[in-house]
Amino acid sequence: MKNQELVDYLMSCGVCKVCQLRYLRARGSEYNDIHKSLQRLGVKVTEDQVEDEDNVISTDEQPLKKPRLSHCSTCLGIFSEDFQRELIEGIIASEFGKYDSEGIVLAITMPMSLQLRQLSMWFALQRKFGSTVHSNSPPDVPIKEAVKLILHPIICKKLDKKYDANGLVISIDLRHKVEEEEVDKLVELNRAAFPGKALRRVEISRGLLEKQYQPSRVKAETFEKYLPIPPTAVDESLSLKSVDLQGPMVCVAGRYRKLSRELSHTPWLLQGVRQMEDSIEEIIIRSVGPHFTETVPKITFMSSGREDVDVRCLGKGRPFVLEIPNSRRSTLTREQALAMEQAVDTSGKVSILNLQVVPREQAMNIKTGEEQKRKYYRALCALKEPATLEMLQKLQISESFDIQQKTPIRVLHRRPLHTRPRTIYSVKARLQRDNPLVLVIDIVTQAGTYIKELVHGEFGRTTPSFSSIIGKPIDIQALDVVGIDLDWPPEVDNSVAE
Amino acid sequence: MAATADPLEPFYFEHEEQQRICGKPVSPITDGFDANYPSVVDRFFTRFYYIRANAAYQVLYHSNRICLICLAPTHPALAQGIASLSFDVGNVDRSQNVVKGKAKKGGMILQADSTLALLTTETGQIYKIPSCIRGKLVEVNAALVAEPKLLEHLPEGAGYFAILLPKIENCDLIRESLLTQEQYEEHLKTNQEQNTEHLKTSTEQKEENLKTNEEMLIT
Numbered sequence: 001m002k003n004q005e006l007v008d009y010l011m012s013c014g015v016c017k018v019c020q021l022r023y024l025r026a027r028g029s030e031y032n033d034i035h036k037s038l039q040r041l042g043v044k045v046t047e048d049q050v051e052d053e054d055n056v057i058s059t060d061e062q063p064l065k066k067p068r069l070s071h072c073s074t075c076l077g078i079f080s081e082d083f084q085r086e087l088i089e090g091i092i093a094s095e096f097g098k099y100d101s102e103g104i105v106l107a108i109t110m111p112m113s114l115q116l117r118q119l120s121m122w123f124a125l126q127r128k129f130g131s132t133v134h135s136n137s138p139p140d141v142p143i144k145e146a147v148k149l150i151l152h153p154i155i156c157k158k159l160d161k162k163y164d165a166n167g168l169v170i171s172i173d174l175r176h177k178v179e180e181e182e183v184d185k186l187v188e189l190n191r192a193a194f195p196g197k198a199l200r201r202v203e204i205s206r207g208l209l210e211k212q213y214q215p216s217r218v219k220a221e222t223f224e225k226y227l228p229i230p231p232t233a234v235d236e237s238l239s240l241k242s243v244d245l246q247g248p249m250v251c252v253a254g255r256y257r258k259l260s261r262e263l264s265h266t267p268w269l270l271q272g273v274r275q276m277e278d279s280i281e282e283i284i285i286r287s288v289g290p291h292f293t294e295t296v297p298k299i300t301f302m303s304s305g306r307e308d309v310d311v312r313c314l315g316k317g318r319p320f321v322l323e324i325p326n327s328r329r330s331t332l333t334r335e336q337a338l339a340m341e342q343a344v345d346t347s348g349k350v351s352i353l354n355l356q357v358v359p360r361e362q363a364m365n366i367k368t369g370e371e372q373k374r375k376y377y378r379a380l381c382a383l384k385e386p387a388t389l390e391m392l393q394k395l396q397i398s399e400s401f402d403i404q405q406k407t408p409i410r411v412l413h414r415r416p417l418h419t420r421p422r423t424i425y426s427v428k429a430r431l432q433r434d435n436p437l438v439l440v441i442d443i444v445t446q447a448g449t450y451i452k453e454l455v456h457g458e459f460g461r462t463t464p465s466f467s468s469i470i471g472k473p474i475d476i477q478a479l480d481v482v483g484i485d486l487d488w489p490p491e492v493d494n495s496v497a498e
Numbered sequence: 499m500a501a502t503a504d505p506l507e508p509f510y511f512e513h514e515e516q517q518r519i520c521g522k523p524v525s526p527i528t529d530g531f532d533a534n535y536p537s538v539v540d541r542f543f544t545r546f547y548y549i550r551a552n553a554a555y556q557v558l559y560h561s562n563r564i565c566l567i568c569l570a571p572t573h574p575a576l577a578q579g580i581a582s583l584s585f586d587v588g589n590v591d592r593s594q595n596v597v598k599g600k601a602k603k604g605g606m607i608l609q610a611d612s613t614l615a616l617l618t619t620e621t622g623q624i625y626k627i628p629s630c631i632r633g634k635l636v637e638v639n640a641a642l643v644a645e646p647k648l649l650e651h652l653p654e655g656a657g658y659f660a661i662l663l664p665k666i667e668n669c670d671l672i673r674e675s676l677l678t679q680e681q682y683e684e685h686l687k688t689n690q691e692q693n694t695e696h697l698k699t700s701t702e703q704k705e706e707n708l709k710t711n712e713e714m715l716i717t
Contacts, residue, residue: 257519261530314517314524345520380527382535392509406637410542413562413663416599417636430511438531440511456538459566459656460641473653475538478530 007043009128013121014233016072018079018150022141023125031150070233074117075143076176077237078110079150087151088158090240091170096159099247099328103164106152107171111179111238114143115209116186117231123220124230135216166360171244177236182227189226193218250292250327251363253356253489254341255317256280258307260349261478265306276309283350285322287343291336292327299324304366304373304486305447313481315376317353319488321363332357338494354492365488373447374425376483378440381429381455381466382475386436391470395429395441406461408453422449427466439474441466442482452476539655546676548610548630549685557630557676558655563669566658567614567630569649572686576650579620583646583659585638587613587626592660593643595635602663605634610675614638615659617646631672633664 003024010020017034020043030037038045071077118140126133133139141149156163183204190204194212212218220229258280267282268275281301289296303320307313332340337355344352383391406419425444432438443451450462455476457465467474513526539545539558546557547570554570569576585592590606592614597605608614608629615638617625629635638660642648649657664672677685 259519259524312524314519348520348522351519378527380530382531387506387509389505392506409560409564409566409661410562412564412636412661413560414600417597417602429509431506431509432528432531433510435531437533438528440527457656458538459658460639460652475535477532477535478527480527 003041003043006125006129007038009125013124013230014070014073015121016075016077016079018146019072019074019140022074022143022146023121023139025141027141028149031146070235071237073231073233074114074121074140076111076114076117076178076234078114078143078147078174080237083237084151084154084158086237086240087172088155090172090243091155091159094243094245096168096170096243096245099168099245101164101168101248101327101330102162103167103248104156104159104161105163105165105167105169106147106155107169108147108151109171109173110143110147111174111176112186112204112206112209113176113179113182115206115213116182116227118143119213119215119218119223120227120229120231122215123223126215127220127229136214138214167248169246169248171242171246173241173244174238175241176234176238178234185226189218189223192225193222247293247326247328248330249360250324250330251358251360252288252292252322252324252332253319253358253363253366254352254354255319255489256284256303256313257315257317257351257353258311258313258349259351261310261312263349264309265303266301268309278347278349280350283347284320284344284352287340288322288355289324291332291340292324292329294328295326298326302363302366304484305370305375307481308452308479311479311481315482316484317351318481318484319366319486320352321358321366323363330357334492334494334496334498337492341494354489355494356489356492358489362488366486371447374483374485375445375447375449375481376485377443377445377451378480378482379443379451379455379476380478381439381441382477383437383439384473387431387439391472392429392431392439394470395427395439395466397424397427400425401464403449403454403465404463405450405453406458408450408458409461420448422446424449424454451479537654543655545679545682546673547679547682547685548628548676550611550628551625552689553625554682554685555628555630558658559673563664563666564636565631565633565662565664566655567627567660567662568655568658569627570682573625575617575619575623575625578623580617580646580649581620581622582618583642583649584616584618585614585640585643587616592635593638593640595638597634597636602634602636605636605663608633608635608662627659629660629662630676631662631664632668633662633672635660636663637661 006023007020010023015023017038018031021031021034021037024038024041024043026037026041035045071080077083118138122133122139125139126135152163161167186204223229262276264276264279265281267279285296285299285301289299293299300323301320302323303318305318307318332355341352341355344350400423402421402423404419405422407415407417423446425446427441427443429439429441432440441455443454445451445454453462453465455466455474457463457467460468511528513528517524543558543560543566546559548555548557553573553575555573556568556570558566558568560566592606595606597603609632610628610630612629613626614629614635615627617627619625639658642657642659
């Protein structure tokens with residue numbers, strides 16, 4: 001089979017120039033200049049064809065052409081210039097402009113008719129050219145692949161974006177008026193071609209079409225009872241059914257400090273009833289979320305551990321990350337970040353720092369080595385009798401020691417009972433000058449230590465405890481987290497211009 | 499001067515850092531001190547009582563429904579002196595209790611009158627410590643077996659015999675079945691005179707205890 005013969009035959013079946021190239025198995029860059037590629041492959045291009053087709057792959061603005069009477073029988077016009085224009089217009093008419101993502105990826109869903117038509121042409125070529133056309137490897141570059149090779153670069157260029165698998169996903173659903181009729185025929189065909197399976201009510205999917213519908217599995221004669229060989233040209237092109245946009249996942253990190261002793265980490269519900277008005281999560285998301293997305297409730301808040309409702313978090317604060325799906329913006333300027341930090345400050349309860357967009361793969365830093373991290377605390381403790389020199393000396397510990405801590409009663413109803421070993425790295429107690437019952441104790445512990453229980457010993461369930469160390473009852477009245485040794489995210493001073 | 503120097507001088511707290519958060523200086527942690535701060539028991543538990551064989555037991559009921567079973571401060575064993583404690587109550591050893599997972603699977607199921615432990619006083623009297631409530635045994639306080647004398651002077655709650663977890667749906671009934679602090683004090687008042695009588699008839703009480711020894715234990 002000579003290329004010229006093939007092209008002549010395809011032309012007689014109403015196949016467009018791009019599809020002719022597909023059947024010549026053209027690769028990548030060969031689609032850039034259809035005319036030249038055809039010539040290089042030894043195909044004569046007649047003048048009227050040149051005039052007719054030379055704009056097909058053009059990326060320049062062209063005046064609107066009159067609709068053609070006939071569209072390619074194999075691609076239903078997916079590669080035509082008119083269709084490209086419709087596609088671009090459809091994307092621009094969507095909320096595409098609201099996304100600043102530099103990368104895009106197209107996900108095009110094509111009518112099943114397209115696959116059926118490829119098969120029909122496959123049969124036709126076998127009839128025409130005999131055994132030179134294989135029965136189990138298609139004679140053409142599949143439409144899906146051709147779309148990637150041809151449409152993707154053009155759309156990217158027209159929209160001034162780059163291809164990026166992690167970028168904005170543009171999902172395009174295409175339809176064609178012949179689809180319904182052809183799918184009905186396909187259902188009948190399926191019953192005839194795979195009688196056993198039809199009984200099991202196999203749903204006809206695109207995957208099934210791809211797998212089962214090959215000349216090696218379906219006879220041309222069976223196919224032809226329902227659908228024509230070769231496929232017939234159509235008078236209408238494919239059209240857009242819908243354009244859906246899914247922005248990339250953007251991760252925003254920072255550190256938070258918490259001033260209030262009446263603020264939960266995340267919304268606190270007890271039997272469906274809200275226990276506290278606000279939460280750290282909500283205060284932060286309220287100021288940061290709307291910049292990135294309209295679907296603020298879909299944002300996930302993560303932090304490197306958490307503190308109890310009544311515990312302040314001071315010092316450099318606790319690292320956190322917001323995972324923002326379907327994000328419209330992927331960047332944050334220092335000015336914008338500063339404005340958000342200031343907005344959070346107005347809560348008077350929470351403050352954030354070092355706010356920045358971070359690479360998605362770094363977001364998991366926050367959870368790594370959580371158990372190994374050191375945590376720094378300051379506790380306000382109360383004695384029942386005035387502190388003595390001996391007590392204070394016992395509570396100056398610079399060498400680390402291990403404690404055994406049973407699951408605290410306050411969480412025992414919802415967590416398993418375990419006795420966990422925890423390391424206390426140092427203890428430093430100081431006395432309030434005007435009240436000998438009041439101790440301020442700085443504690444460095446392994447993450448996961450329950451500090452309140454470490455102080456009072458919880459009826460002997462944490463041993464040793466500060467209470468057992470001094471041999472006297474001691475209670476904790478207030479606790480501050482003063483440091484978390486995670487050097488992430490990087491420090492950024494958003495009040496300094498870039 | 500040196501002779502009169504305060505030995506605690508090196509240990510006094512100074513609020514050193516003047517950190518500002520949300521545009522205001524962070525208050526020193528000592529500002530939060532409250533001289534009348536309630537105890538751990540007062541903060542998280544409600545005191546209930548259960549009377550058995552004229553001896554009172556205390557149930558510390560946590561806001562999350564976990565219960566600690568203790569001796570009431572008026573329990574006669576405290577005056578008699580504690581000699582020993584055993585979780586081996588005859589047909590089963592409570593200290594062998596094992597629980598798994600959040601649901602505390604495998605924990606012994608106890609009824610209010612199930613014997614939790616046996617307490618022997620220095621006068622030779624044996625008290626069968628009742629479970630006081632219906633629930634699942636989560637933990638026993640094994641440290642008390644080694645040092646039963648602790649019971650006499652441990653602070654409130656620390657002398658708990660066991661931790662029980664009642665079913666949510668039983669909680670209302672359980673609280674109703676127990677004496678509140680008020681009812682307990684009322685009970686103490688009205689039994690003041692009878693108390694002396696009971697001491698006299700302590701031998702009778704012992705016999706009664708033996709009778710109920712073969713109670714059903716659902717494990």
